[in-house]
Amino acid sequence: MSGCPDPRVPGGPLADRWRRHREAMPLISPQRKAQLRLLVVGTGLAGASAAATLAEQGYRVRVLCFHDSPRRAHSVAAQGGINAARPGAIDGDSVSRLFADTLRGGDFRAREAGCHRLAEISSGIIDQCVAQGVPFAREYGGTLATRSFGGTLVSRTFYARGQTGQQLLYGAYQALMRQVEAGRVELLSRRDVLEIITVDGVARGVVCRDLLSGALEVHTAQAVLLATGGYSNVYFLSTNALKSNASAIWRAHLQGALFANPCFTQIHPTCIPSGDAYQSKLTLMSESLRNDGRVWLPLRPGDDRDPARIPEQERDYFLERLYPSYGNMVPRDLASRRARELCEAGHGVGPGGRSVYLDLRDAIASAGRDVIEARYGNLLEMYERISGADPYTTPLRIYPAPHYTMGGLWVDYQLMSSIPGLFVLGEANFSEHGANRLGASALMQGLADGYFIAPLTVTAWLAGHGTPSVDEAHPACREALSRTAARIDALLQRPGPRPVDAFHRELGAVMIRHCGISRDAKGLRSGLGEVEQLEQRFLTEVRVPGHSEGPNPELEKALRLSDFFGLARLMLRDALVREESCGAHFREEHQTPEGEALRDDANFAHIAAWEHRPGAEPLRHAEPLAFTLLQPSTRNYR
Amino acid sequence: MSSRTLSLKLRIWRQDGPGQPGDFREYQLEAVSADLSLLEALDQLNERLIEAGERPVNFEHDCREGICGSCGFLVNGQAHGPRQATSVCQLYLRQFQSGATLTLEPWRASAFPPVQDLVVDRSALDRLIAAGGYCSVNTGQAVDGNAMLVGAEQARSAFDTATCIGCGACVASCRNASASLFVAAKLAHLGQLPQGQPERARRARALQQRMEEEGFGSCSSNLECEAVCPKQISADWISWMYREGRRTAG
Ligand SMILES: Cc1cc2nc3c(=O)[nH]c(=O)nc-3n(C[C@H](O)[C@H](O)[C@H](O)COP(=O)(O)OP(=O)(O)OC[C@H]3O[C@@H](n4cnc5c(N)ncnc54)[C@H](O)[C@@H]3O)c2cc1C
Ligand code: SF4
Ligand code: FES
Numbered sequence: 044m045s046g047c048p049d050p051r052v053p054g055g056p057l058a059d060r061w062r063r064h065r066e067a068m069p070l071i072s073p074q075r076k077a078q079l080r081l082l083v084v085g086t087g088l089a090g091a092s093a094a095a096t097l098a099e100q101g102y103r104v105r106v107l108c109f110h111d112s113p114r115r116a117h118s119v120a121a122q123g124g125i126n127a128a129r130p131g132a133i134d135g136d137s138v139s140r141l142f143a144d145t146l147r148g149g150d151f152r153a154r155e156a157g158c159h160r161l162a163e164i165s166s167g168i169i170d171q172c173v174a175q176g177v178p179f180a181r182e183y184g185g186t187l188a189t190r191s192f193g194g195t196l197v198s199r200t201f202y203a204r205g206q207t208g209q210q211l212l213y214g215a216y217q218a219l220m221r222q223v224e225a226g227r228v229e230l231l232s233r234r235d236v237l238e239i240i241t242v243d244g245v246a247r248g249v250v251c252r253d254l255l256s257g258a259l260e261v262h263t264a265q266a267v268l269l270a271t272g273g274y275s276n277v278y279f280l281s282t283n284a285l286k287s288n289a290s291a292i293w294r295a296h297l298q299g300a301l302f303a304n305p306c307f308t309q310i311h312p313t314c315i316p317s318g319d320a321y322q323s324k325l326t327l328m329s330e331s332l333r334n335d336g337r338v339w340l341p342l343r344p345g346d347d348r349d350p351a352r353i354p355e356q357e358r359d360y361f362l363e364r365l366y367p368s369y370g371n372m373v374p375r376d377l378a379s380r381r382a383r384e385l386c387e388a389g390h391g392v393g394p395g396g397r398s399v400y401l402d403l404r405d406a407i408a409s410a411g412r413d414v415i416e417a418r419y420g421n422l423l424e425m426y427e428r429i430s431g432a433d434p435y436t437t438p439l440r441i442y443p444a445p446h447y448t449m450g451g452l453w454v455d456y457q458l459m460s461s462i463p464g465l466f467v468l469g470e471a472n473f474s475e476h477g478a479n480r481l482g483a484s485a486l487m488q489g490l491a492d493g494y495f496i497a498p499l500t501v502t503a504w505l506a507g508h509g510t511p512s513v514d515e516a517h518p519a520c521r522e523a524l525s526r527t528a529a530r531i532d533a534l535l536q537r538p539g540p541r542p543v544d545a546f547h548r549e550l551g552a553v554m555i556r557h558c559g560i561s562r563d564a565k566g567l568r569s570g571l572g573e574v575e576q577l578e579q580r581f582l583t584e585v586r587v588p589g590h591s592e593g594p595n596p597e598l599e600k601a602l603r604l605s606d607f608f609g610l611a612r613l614m615l616r617d618a619l620v621r622e623e624s625c626g627a628h629f630r631e632e633h634q635t636p637e638g639e640a641l642r643d644d645a646n647f648a649h650i651a652a653w654e655h656r657p658g659a660e661p662l663r664h665a666e667p668l669a670f671t672l673l674q675p676s677t678r679n680y681r
Numbered sequence: 682m683s684s685r686t687l688s689l690k691l692r693i694w695r696q697d698g699p700g701q702p703g704d705f706r707e708y709q710l711e712a713v714s715a716d717l718s719l720l721e722a723l724d725q726l727n728e729r730l731i732e733a734g735e736r737p738v739n740f741e742h743d744c745r746e747g748i749c750g751s752c753g754f755l756v757n758g759q760a761h762g763p764r765q766a767t768s769v770c771q772l773y774l775r776q777f778q779s780g781a782t783l784t785l786e787p788w789r790a791s792a793f794p795p796v797q798d799l800v801v802d803r804s805a806l807d808r809l810i811a812a813g814g815y816c817s818v819n820t821g822q823a824v825d826g827n828a829m830l831v832g833a834e835q836a837r838s839a840f841d842t843a844t845c846i847g848c849g850a851c852v853a854s855c856r857n858a859s860a861s862l863f864v865a866a867k868l869a870h871l872g873q874l875p876q877g878q879p880e881r882a883r884r885a886r887a888l889q890q891r892m893e894e895e896g897f898g899s900c901s902s903n904l905e906c907e908a909v910c911p912k913q914i915s916a917d918w919i920s921w922m923y924r925e926g927r928r929t930a931g
Pocket of ligand 2: 848849862866909910911
């Protein structure tokens with residue numbers, strides 16, 4: 044363990060650090076901005092909002108995304124809502140409460156200053172999105188409606204039915220397309236970023252593959268912003284869209300960017316359980332359903348009666364029983380762990396006893412079916428479609444699934460990675476969520492990064508640094524290009540018989556077994572060996588058909604999976620070294636007598652930031668966390 | 682979930698690339714689980730093709746939960762298949778009888794050039810949005826979101842039209858390959874909200890003009906678009922759009 048780069052967190056009283064810092068940041072003249080080129084990778088909430096804002100400020104922005112259209116980024120799938128502390132909330136909500144919930148929810152493994160800034164910015168995000176035409180739900184009188192979410196006692200979640208991410212993304216996408224039309228953004232879709240170019244240690248560009256022609260392209264700029272989303276797909280079955288990947292951030296890591304807290308993966312408690320071996324993904328049922336749905340299991344193990352025929356006194360509403368004050372609204376890690384334990388003790392229902400009931404019966408009886416339908420109609424319809432069962436008459440069956448990755452590239456307070464000039468936004472970075480993300484806070488973080496933080500901090504960095512132009516002929520570009528080409532050639536020449544997905548499924552099984560809802564040293568060590576062996580087998584047994592020209596989805600998958608192997612090992616290693624339980628990271632060896640996470644603040648009140656060292660074991664750096672306003676306390680939701 | 686399995690014959694349009702000849706090829710699937718989605722059945726077929734050294738079938742997909750708008754092809758001549766209000770990724774095999782033949786072919790519209798197999802290029806829809814499908818608001822200048830009151834019904838109605846996922850099924854099922862439902866949905870989304878008023882007229886003109894430039898046909902009210910729209914956007918909005926056009930012309 045050794046020192047970490049300076050996180051550049053400003054000093055002074057917490058409550059106005061961001062304001063003072065913002066006001067002191069250097070600016071750049073509009074004329075000069077027009078000569079500076081920026082590359083934004085990714086058009087989810089974080090990337091689209093950043094690209095639109097930077098273009099609006101006058102930079103020349105080139106945007107690359109994997110999808111055929113920026114509107115399809117994975118952010119579109121977010122269901123539940125976006126948090127914000129609004130002035131004048133009647134339930135006593137405030138910036139300092141949102142700050143406290145975020146820090147406490149993350150189990151004191153996030154930077155205090157970042158959490159505070161996020162809470163401060165939150166309200167402005169809602170205004171921005173409303174102005175863009177995001178049709179948030181409204182009260183009858185016309186004001187913005189809110190609801191509550193897991194891990195909080197106030198109602199601060201703004202939503203657009205069950206499609207909040209979709210509507211926020213369309214707002215950002217439309218702002219982006221406005222800049223495209225104005226000629227300030229050049230949009231290059233269907234591009235897979237496979238390598239980062241650094242010149243003298245500074246990020247200067249990327250190499251990507253045109254997914255239609257197969258051509259490799261070099262794009263250079265004065266600064267690079269990665270907003271490529273999360274990496275839960277390392278588990279194969281997850282709630283993430285199938286194209287979500289770690290390639291860009293993993294390649295940046297191999298080029299020197301530190302990777303922070305890779306093992307902090309949120310397992311979401313309310314997903315539709317998996318069934319067939321060929322199932323390709325898991326679908327989330329928004330946890331907002333827990334506002335009205337009651338979670339239960341039969342008291343008697345192995346009770347496989349129709350749920351309607353299990354009388355009240357033979358049901359265990361275990362979250363309400365264990366956590367009387369938060370009940371069904373406890374944070375995600377707790378709900379997930381309790382569900383898994385009871386299923387393992389034989390109380391689980393459904394195929395293999397791998398699910399629990401989420402029951403809307405009482406809510407329908409008291410509020411009426413219409414009200415429930417208006418609140419969750421589209422979610423329930425989706426459930427019906429996937430499971431074939433009617434959630435209005437039988438309880439939904441749900442089980443925890445990998446969902447959100449709190450880890451990601453390490454960034455300082457300015458959202459810059461340890462590679463100067465490389466900024467990382469949204470789920471691709473590690474910031475703010477600590478060891479556990481509270482519901483409805485990822486959207487908030489992505490948009491805060493993109494609309495309000497990066498546009499200022501990128502400018503401040505550019506203002507203070509010489510910005511030489513690098514072109515494609517530069518040796519660093521040629522080198523990155525040939526590295527990528529060599530990787531592709533090697534994959535296409537594998538002689539083996541098995542498709543990529545077969546290996547990805549196996550990797551997922553290893554990761555869920557050893558680095559899932561709970562972990563222990565023995566499992567993590569064995570996981571490291573298993574991933575290594577699997578990667579070796581992948582290298583000799585995989586078959587990637589076709590060639591590098593033209594569309595080749597199998598090649599895309601193979602490139603993605605080859606990056607996941609390294610990442611999987613880093614996740615296992617990180618989980619092994621962190622000898623404590625915190626948030627989503629639950630080490631069996633470290634728990635209280637009641638089975639709750641046992642943090643070790645004396646030894647682990649830090650961010651683990653891993654450095655890649657070619658040919659050697661990765662090096663773990665620690666960025667200590669200090670708290671001023673709120674002292675680390677035990678999370679207590681009972 | 683059931684444990685039912687079924688056998689299916691898939692007739693799939695195979696085409697290596699734009700301008701290349703294409704044809705239907707037949708594949709047999711035996712004992713697939715009825716709990717799989719049609720796309721998962723294609724995954725299964727693809728694994729088999731790869732093992733046999735053949736090029737797998739290319740189809741577009743991402744979220745697989747009916748929200749991103751990536752997926753989409755014709756199933757037995759119907760955009761997104763036989764089930765109403767469903768994108769093709771949400772089409773489950775339990776919907777079909779064992780022994781059925783499913784014919785899968787790409788969207789066909791001149792504004793959507795073919796890419797490969799079931800994949801077409803729908804970027805014309807992005808260019809429609811670029812023409813004016815937004816509120817021109819710069820970051821950091823927004824007023825309090827509560828300063829504009831929007832009635833619950835009004836917000837809901839705007840939301841209903843804002844849910845268009847840009848899949849292009851409406852275009853593919855229209856005999857004139859018109860993008861009217863897509864455009865009307867965006868105009869109605871923004872046109873029903875106070876934020877959208879200042880540019881309402883300009884937006885309507887710009888989008889309709891761009892629609893022609895991109896090679897989409899005009900609407901002849903055959904309502905196929907509404908029937909296939911996975912988000913159930915009503916074709917009434919197309920008439921609304923025309924009224925909007927007249928309003929702005931005058
Ligand atoms: C089902 C679901 C429901 C959720 N619900 C909520 C919720 O209710 N509230 C909440 O706050 N959060 C929610 N989340 C989390 C939240 O949606 C995400 O964390 C957030 O949207 C991530 O946004 P992003 O901009 O960082 O990345 P993404 O939206 O994932 O965007 C990534 C972008 O990067 C591009 N990209 C990726 N890799 C490459 C590459 N190699 N080359 C080129 N481009 C690339 C993609 O094309 C895409 O444009 C949910 C997540 C899921 C899965
Ligand atoms: S209007 Fe309906 S069918 Fe047309 S693109 Fe939108 S969602 Fe698809
Ligand atoms: S794959 Fe996203 S809508 Fe079908």
